[in-house]
Amino acid sequence: MSDELKPCPFCGGVPVAKMEDSDEKTAVISCRKCPAEMSRHVHWHEDGTSEMSELVAAWNTRAPDEAAMRAGYEMAAKEAREIGVFLRRFDLALKDARERGDAG
Numbered sequence: 001m002s003d004e005l006k007p008c009p010f011c012g013g014v015p016v017a018k019m020e021d022s023d024e025k026t027a028v029i030s031c032r033k034c035p036a037e038m039s040r041h042v043h044w045h046e047d048g049t050s051e052m053s054e055l056v057a058a059w060n061t062r063a064p065d066e067a068a069m070r071a072g073y074e075m076a077a078k079e080a081r082e083i084g085v086f087l088r089r090f091d092l093a094l095k096d097a098r099e100r101g102d103a104g
């Protein structure tokens, strides 16, 4: 396939395209890193081509998708919180190590 997928519009992650159903009716492009996802019903033509390219084009034009944007934002907010917790723990561990060092 010549259709190349651009990186995820929300996190820059690598997207993956696949058929959702075993009967190959729905194509899904999803991000490997965040919950961003886009799906389209696929129509197969007699010459063997499909309208998957339409889905690829839609993904590549980065059409605003409120749900995906919210999901991306929530993930970023969660990561920010986790980093905050990590930094606090790191701070405490450092303080603890210093105190132990002073005592010993």
Ligand SMILES: [Zn+2]
Binding pocket: 008, 009, 010, 011, 012, 013, 031, 032, 033, 034, 035, 036
């Ligand atoms: Zn993503």
